[in-house]
Amino acid sequence: MSEAYVQGYSLASGSKENGIPLLLKGSAAAVVCVSNEEGTIHAVLGELERLPLRQIIVVLNGCTDLSYSLVREHRSVTAVYYPEPLGHDVGRSIGAKLAEADIVLFCDGDLAIAAEDLAPFLYAADGGCDVALNDLNGFLPLFAAQDEVTRCKSFLNASLSRSDLGANSMTAVPHALSGRFIRETDPSLLSVPPKAQAVAVLEGYRVEAVHAVDVFTGNRKRKGNTGKGNSVAAMIVGDHAEAIGEILKRRGISAMRTSLSRKDIAMRRNAV
Template sequence: MKIKQRTSATSRKNKDPWVRRALKAGWRNGSVERAEAAEKKLHFYESSLQLSYVEWMNANINPRPGYALMKRLSAAYVQGFNKGKSSSENGVPLLLQGTAAAVVCASSEEDSLHNMLTELERLPLQEIIVVLNGCRDNSYMISHSHPLVTVVYYPELLGHDVGRSIGARLTGADAVLFCDGDMVIPAEHLAPFLYAVDHGCDAALNDLNGLLPLFMHQDELTHCKSFLNMALGRSDLGANSLTAVPHALSGRLIHEMDVRHLIVPPKAQALAILEGYRLEAVHTVDVFSGNRKREGNVGKGNAVADMIIGDHAEAIDEILKRRKVSGSMRSLSRMDVALQRNAI
């Protein structure tokens, strides 16, 4: 009697004809790479793995695939490439049409900074800008040891989100990924943000809605974020916000908006929506469990929470100013208020 074996998820994926083609294409290009000669040490964006993958995708896949399919093809291509070349490269090839960069803000985070930069180097980034502020450890030497990194050093603390504004001003990339140095996030979970921006999104947000408790158990910060999105007509975003990393912004948004607004992320988010830019929640990275606990960011009513609430108040104020100028908001008389209150 024959026993029917259960097919694994991996086996099912490998039965996809395009996944098999990606595997063969990777093996073929990896074999050519091995036969010719080992390439000199290159940044990943200029490596044979990244360049040959983009060339193969552009020649064979049309229209541009969604991220889920692109991810499967990328993983299969890497698997084939490593078999063909007899190597163990662990980069994450992406089908990008434009340039990409990352901005990392860090303050005395030597324990995690090296690993975070190593993950970023697995992506096809053309530059990584590390903004160090108030560091009292070995963060500068760690950052400087990574050849793709440009280090911006401030001896004193700049304050929250100031580093993002500085980094954004310094890059000219088409898609810019924003991360913090205190949390190591695998490259596979950073790639979706770059891919979304390269595909036309102006602000790719970390989708945290699925990690939140019921409304009655949410804190005041979450309520502020949800209320802001509702006021902007984007209740579909839930509590997702530019206050959370990782996220990515388009070069278009950065260049057309005064980057100083990035110092107040909720205000920058409000301005982007009001000006008609495209915002999407694209991928979930759990930043709650891995967030570094610091003095001032724990406990109810802590200093960081108060600052973020104030940022949202500033964003709401901007909305009210804009709507008053546009004439879409008018003062209500006592009769209007009574009629709305008593409406059935």
């Protein structure tokens, strides 16, 4: 509807408008995690700038290319630069800590998503959803052909009595979080997305899959995220194990003690 309005307005006024007007009750911000995305970051920020966002926070995580310089060309963006790699998903925690809005949209710098496909996540969070997830179920193969990461996502949701979510997860972007959830939760938890999702469900926050965006087709292939048993997949499986451990702890069920210390886990995250 917003897109149709903009087209009609542009036609009648004779000027070209590019923004997407959204009737949000609250304020909105976006957090973009970037790691050497010089080829896509302009397009990513261009789509976000079409939305009525109070803040766009870009966390540059160990970038060695031109990403920082390109981000600085966007005057509306707050750039947070860390020269050394922080570890996978740590940028989400940093961005959430800095965001000052009622809704925070999370994106990655490697995939430009049209503003029209980002708007539904803002609408859902503005309407009372605390965790508005990307609905990827329709893009997945049958169970027999699914990889270990997808099965871990489904198992976690089933363990939370939320089989209705299928394999939908905070691991995937885009997704949006309510400011309420961010304020009432330790931001560092967002560095382990499955655990954050488990906590959201266990503590009674509203978690829904709200819109489907295909992030598989255009997802950037990297050395660490391709091939069976790759390092990113191993990390995500470990994150889900940590989430299951949180469920067991809260339900008063003992589990085998992990041989990894928190220091070991931190080193594993930084390795990818």
